[in-house]
Structure formats: C-alpha cells, structure tokens
Amino acid sequence: MRLSTLSYNFHQGIVNIWKNKMFSLASIATMTACIFLLGVFYSIGVNFESMVRNAEEGVAVTVLFNADASEEQIQAIGEAISARSEVAKYEFISAEEAWESYKMDYFNGDEEAAAVFADDNPLADSASYSIYLNDVSMQDSLVAYLEKLDGVREVHYSDVAANTLTDFNRLIKYISFGVIAILIAVAAFLISNTITVGISVRKEEIAIMKLIGAKDSFVRAPFVVEGVTIGLIGSVIPLILLFILYQRILTYVAEKFDALSNLFSFVPVKEVFHFLIPVSLILGVGIGFLGSRFTLKRHLKV
Amino acid sequence: MIRLEHVSKTYEAGVQAVTDVSLHIAPGEFVFIVGDSGSGKSTLIKLLLKELNPTHGKIIVGGKDLEKINRRQIPRYRRNVGVVFQNFRLLQDRNVYENVAFAMRVVESPKKDIKRKVPTILSLVGLAAKYRALPRQLSGGEQQRVAIARALVNEPKILLADEPTGNLDNRNAWEIMKLLDEINQRGTTVVVVTHNMDFIKTMNKRVITIKKGVVVDDQGGEEI
Ligand SMILES: Nc1ncnc2c1ncn2[C@@H]1O[C@H](COP(=O)(O)OP(=O)(O)OP(=O)(O)O)[C@@H](O)[C@H]1O
Ligand SMILES: [Mg+2]
Numbered sequence: 001m002r003l004s005t006l007s008y009n010f011h012q013g014i015v016n017i018w019k020n021k022m023f024s025l026a027s028i029a030t031m032t033a034c035i036f037l038l039g040v041f042y043s044i045g046v047n048f049e050s051m052v053r054n055a056e057e058g059v060a061v062t063v064l065f066n067a068d069a070s071e072e073q074i075q076a077i078g079e080a081i082s083a084r085s086e087v088a089k090y091e092f093i094s095a096e097e098a099w100e101s102y103k104m105d106y107f108n109g110d111e112e113a114a115a116v117f118a119d120d121n122p123l124a125d126s127a128s129y130s131i132y133l134n135d136v137s138m139q140d141s142l143v144a145y146l147e148k149l150d151g152v153r154e155v156h157y158s159d160v161a162a163n164t165l166t167d168f169n170r171l172i173k174y175i176s177f178g179v180i181a182i183l184i185a186v187a188a189f190l191i192s193n194t195i196t197v198g199i200s201v202r203k204e205e206i207a208i209m210k211l212i213g214a215k216d217s218f219v220r221a222p223f224v225v226e227g228v229t230i231g232l233i234g235s236v237i238p239l240i241l242l243f244i245l246y247q248r249i250l251t252y253v254a255e256k257f258d259a260l261s262n263l264f265s266f267v268p269v270k271e272v273f274h275f276l277i278p279v280s281l282i283l284g285v286g287i288g289f290l291g292s293r294f295t296l297k298r299h300l301k302v
Numbered sequence: 303m304i305r306l307e308h309v310s311k312t313y314e315a316g317v318q319a320v321t322d323v324s325l326h327i328a329p330g331e332f333v334f335i336v337g338d339s340g341s342g343k344s345t346l347i348k349l350l351l352k353e354l355n356p357t358h359g360k361i362i363v364g365g366k367d368l369e370k371i372n373r374r375q376i377p378r379y380r381r382n383v384g385v386v387f388q389n390f391r392l393l394q395d396r397n398v399y400e401n402v403a404f405a406m407r408v409v410e411s412p413k414k415d416i417k418r419k420v421p422t423i424l425s426l427v428g429l430a431a432k433y434r435a436l437p438r439q440l441s442g443g444e445q446q447r448v449a450i451a452r453a454l455v456n457e458p459k460i461l462l463a464d465e466p467t468g469n470l471d472n473r474n475a476w477e478i479m480k481l482l483d484e485i486n487q488r489g490t491t492v493v494v495v496t497h498n499m500d501f502i503k504t505m506n507k508r509v510i511t512i513k514k515g516v517v518v519d520d521q522g523g524e525e526i
Binding site for chain 2: 205
C-alpha cells in the first residue's frame with residue numbers, strides 16, 4: 001500500500017472511532033479494565049512468587065540420626081536423599097561443625113566461655129543432613145519418605161509460610177486467569193460490536209467504494225485500524241495507570257512500613273513492566289486486530 | 303466496447319428482469335436506454351458493473367468476458383467503468399473536492415496525481431469555484447456534476463448513467479445531458495438510462511428500448 005493510501009486509511013479509522021464515540025469508549029474502557037486487572041494480578045502474583053522464593057531459600061529440612069547409627073547407615077541416608085528430584089542441595093553437618101556454629105551463635109565466638117564444654121561436645125549426637133528443596137510443595141512427601149528411612153531419629157522442618165504461600169499463589173493464578181479470560185471475551189465482543197456499528201454507519205460509503213473499484217483490503221483497512229487503535233489505547237492507558245500505582249505503593253510501603261521492607265522486598269518496577277508492557281500491548285493490539293478481522297469476515301461481504 | 307450475447311437475469315425471488323438480450327455498443331458511442339419502470343434497465347447497468355452476474359448468456363466489456371473475472375479482479379475491472387446514479391450517491395460528510403478525490407484515493411492514486419487531476423475535472427464540470435461546498439449546500443444539478451466528476455476522474459473508457467436526471471428539473475437536466483454529450487465527444491463511451499423523451503427526440507442518438515426485460519427497439523445508431 002502506498003504511504004498516502006495508508007495515511008488516508010489510518011485517518012478514516014480514527015474518524016470511525018470518533019464518529020462512533022459511545023461504542024469506542026465502551027470498548028476502550030473494557031480493554032482498559034482487562035489489561036489493568038491483568039497487571040494487578042500479575043504484580044501481586046509476581047511479588048508473592050518472589051516472597052515464596054525468599055522463603056524457600058530459608059527452608060531446610062534437617063535429618064537427625066539415631067544415636068547408634070553407623071557410618072554406613074548415615075551414608076545410605078545421604079544417597080537416599082540425593083536420589084530425590086525435589087532436593088536442590090544437601091550437606092552433611094558433623095557434630096563438631098554443629099557445635100562450632102552453635103558456639104558462634106550462642107557465645108558470640110567467646111572461646112573462654114565456650115571452653116567450659118571443651119572436651120565434652122554437648123551436641124555430640126547432633127550430626128545431621130541439611131536439605132534444601134527446589135520445590136517447597138514437595139516438602140511434605142519428602143519428610144514422610146525420610147522419616148521411614150533406617151537410622152533416622154528425627155526430621156526437622158518448618159511448614160510455616162511456605163505451603164500457605166504456594167497455595168495462595170496458585171489460587172491467585174487461577175482466579176486471575178479466569179477473570180482475564182472473561183474480560184478478554186467481553187473486550188473482543190465489544191470491539192466486534194463497535195466495528196459492526198461502524199460498518200453499518202458506512203454502508204453507503206462502502207457500497208460506493210466498491211462500485212468505483214476499491215480493493216477489499218482498502219475497504220477493510222479503516223476498520224482494522226479502528227480495532228487495533230482501540231486495542232492500543234485500551235492497553236496503553238492501563239499500563240500508565242499501573243506504572244503510577246505500582247510506584248506509589250512501593251514508596252508508600254517503604255515510608256510507612258519500614259520494618260516490613262526488611263522482611264521482604266517488592267519486585268522492582270522495571271522487572272514487572274519488562275513483562276507487562278509487551279504482554280499488554282500484544283494482547284490489546286492482538287484482540288483489536290483479530291476482533292476487527294473476524295467481524296469484517298462476517299459482516300463485510302465484499 | 304460492450305457486447306451482450308443472449309443475456310438473461312432471473313433474481314433469486316424468481317423475477318425475470320432481463321430476457322435474452324443481445325446488443326453491441328461500439329467504442330465512443332452514446333446510447334440511451336429507455337423503458338417503463340421495472341423493465342430491467344437498472345438490472346442491465348448492474349450486470350455491466352458486475353454487481354450482478356447473468357443467469358444465462360455472455361457479457362464482454364472492453365474485450366473482457368465478465369464471467370472470467372474473479373472476485374479479486376473486480377476492482378481493476380470497475381476502474382474502467384464510471385457510474386452515475388439518479389440519487390447522486392455523494393458522501394454527505396465530505397466536500398466537493400473530497401468527494402471527487404475519494405474516487406482516486408479508493409484506487410490508491412498517488413497524492414500528486416490527486417492534487418493535479420481533481421481541480422481539472424472540477425473545472426470541466428463547472429464546479430471549480432464550489433470545491434469546498436458540502437453536497438447539501440449544492441443544487442441537485444450541481445450534486446450530479448460532482449457525481450459525474452467522481453465517475454470521470456479515473457478516466458474510465460465507459461460511463462454508465464442510471465437516470466442521471468431523474469431527480470432534476472428540466473433546466474438542470476439539460477445541463478447534465480449536455481455535459482454527458484461533451485464527455486462523449488472527448489471519446490468516452492456513454493450509456494444513459496432515461497425516461498425523458500425530450501432528450502431522445504432532440505439529441506438524435508441511438509435509443510435502445512426495453513420492455514419487460516426484452517429489447518423491443520434499437521434505433522439511430524450509426525453502426526449496428
Ligand atoms: N434485488 C432484486 N431482487 C428481486 N427482484 C428485483 C431486484 N431488483 C429488481 N428486481 C425486479 O426486477 C425487475 C427489473 O428491475 P429494474 O430495477 O432493473 O427496473 P428498472 O427498469 O430500472 O425500473 P425503474 O425505471 O423503475 O428504475 C423489476 O420487476 C424489479 O422488481
Ligand atoms: Mg432503475
């Protein structure tokens with residue numbers, strides 16, 4: 001297509017939107033709501049995920065042995081652990097190491113105070129394996145498995161936040177998928193309606209165009225422009241809103257809840273929008289494009 | 303230029319609008335088509351524009367068999383056939399210049415050609431001064447001139463006019479008819495559907511008479 005033709009059709013597409021303000025506005029608003037919610041859900045989801053990941057890093061399952069456990073038994077347990085796929089890493093902590101680490105924590109490295117226990121390691125039977133998981137949701141089954149192994153006295157683990165967080169994260173994902181799917185359908189439907197109205201308003205013009213020798217693509221172009229522009233506007237507006245909102249919340253939390261920021265940190269704006277911008281634009285423009293193409297196929301027999 | 307061989311058209315409703323019409327219109331000819339209301343004149347024009355396809359028979363325009371033109375080739379074909387209607391069919395929201403330029407935009411002409419040709423054609427139809435007026439600000443005769451300018455701006459070899467003066471008073475009707483004659487003098491083949499017996503009597507052109515879809519009379523042509 002020639003540049004002047006392109007700009008003419010582009011202009012006609014914008015004119016369509018303008019002439020058909022109510023429908024266009026409704027479509028843009030739905031699109032905006034759709035992308036906005038997508039952004040909100042994504043932001044929440046990505047932050048929870050980062051929280052879960054932070055929590056995971058601290059999660060370790062500790063396996064303690066029977067007092068009479070033999071070297072071989074302990075080694076066998078180690079092999080059994082390494083065979084599990086959910087295990088990211090595990091390490092053997094000897095009684096001496098445990099004591100050293102305890103001393104560091106408890107006596108603050110005060111050798112003289114600790115010297116009282118010099119020849120009598122109070123943690124003599126606290127040799128252990130520390131296991132780090134790559135998937136917290138597998139923790140329960142791993143613990144059950146470990147408890148059945150020979151020579152295992154006790155399995156320590158924290159089932160605190162981790163499980164709840166994973167469940168919650170999953171719930172958010174499902175809800176957001178559902179809501180977004182519904183909204184996408186509504187947005188596509190509204191764009192299709194807008195285009196249909198545009199076609200009926202321009203019926204005579206289209207008929208004349210065809211009689212003077214317009215190609216199908218030329219007749220369709222303004223409507224495709226219309227759909228794509230609605231999609232584009234409907235995804236840029238929520239992106240701007242989300243950007244402002246996200247930053248506001250970050251500053252607000254940083255100011256008001258100083259203590260909280262030590263506990264966990266928000267995923268930075270840049271990282272969130274690195275995903276959100278392309279996905280929203282593709283979604284908006286894609287729905288606009290497909291919505292208009294589909295409608296033209298049905299209602300514009302050229 | 304235009305050749306019809308045993309052309310019939312039956313609408314889906316079962317109405318037979320055109321029955322076994324055969325005729326030949328030579329390049330550069332000026333032809334009137336007359337007939338009562340419902341005799342099939344508009345149907346004939348639609349067949350020539352390939353807005354409709356004949357149920358039977360063959361239509362050849364400019365050496366092209368219309369049956370062999372597929373959907374994608376229709377736009378190219380129509381660019382060679384200008385058309386004018388009784389009710390003008392102008393775009394009400396665009397001014398005179400834009401209505402004419404529209405025809406060139408539609409066929410994707412370069413901008414500089416549009417800028418050059420639209421004023422030329424507007425002065426040909428005598429509307430150069432009113433190029434910024436909207437259709438509703440013009441008289442019927444003026445509106446029909448805009449429509450003619452629009453039909454001609456792409457330099458078609460054939461101009462079809464379906465009752466172009468049907469909505470005009472006598473004076474305006476004559477102006478339009480003179481304009482069409484002038485266009486014919488410049489070499490365009492012109493086919494005019496009309497009810498106006500004055501034109502037919504005065505202008506001494508070939509007249510094809512249709513009755514209930516059948517050609518019943520064909521007189522006055524120089525070469526048949
Ligand atoms: N789309 C259609 N479907 C069914 N029948 C039609 C259709 N268009 C026209 N007809 C019928 O075909 C016949 C010819 O119609 P046409 O419009 O060609 O007549 P016409 O000669 O142009 O009449 P007028 O002088 O009133 O314009 C009429 O009987 C009309 O009712
Ligand atoms: Mg008619």
